[in-house]
Amino acid sequence: MARNIIDVSAADSQGMEQHEYMDKARQYSTRLAVLSNGLSQKKPAPMPSLTSQPHQVLASEPVPYSDIQQVAKIAAYACSALSQIKVDAKEDLVVQFAIP
Numbered sequence: 001m002a003r004n005i006i007d008v009s010a011a012d013s014q015g016m017e018q019h020e021y022m023d024k025a026r027q028y029s030t031r032l033a034v035l036s037n038g039l040s041q042k043k044p045a046p047m048p049s050l051t052s053q054p055h056q057v058l059a060s061e062p063v064p065y066s067d068i069q070q071v072a073k074i075a076a077y078a079c080s081a082l083s084q085i086k087v088d089a090k091e092d093l094v095v096q097f098a099i100p
Helices: 008-012 018-041 054-059 065-083
Strands: none
């Protein structure tokens, strides 16, 4: 654990030799290069495509406000129902794992 910590309070102290500073700086530069190489090789996932004709979806009639209200009401009911669920633990749950 101690070698993963950068002690910035030691920067002003007389206890660390110049070669120790250089070794630490080289070590941190190497770690940073490894991490940055790993990040640059990952490509972001493409955005999901919900339709192949987005211009038709955008040009279509908007969803009626009454439908939006109904969905919001159903979501509120579902949220209320979920918040009222309570688990009454009767006994400990013990599962035996079979090891072949």
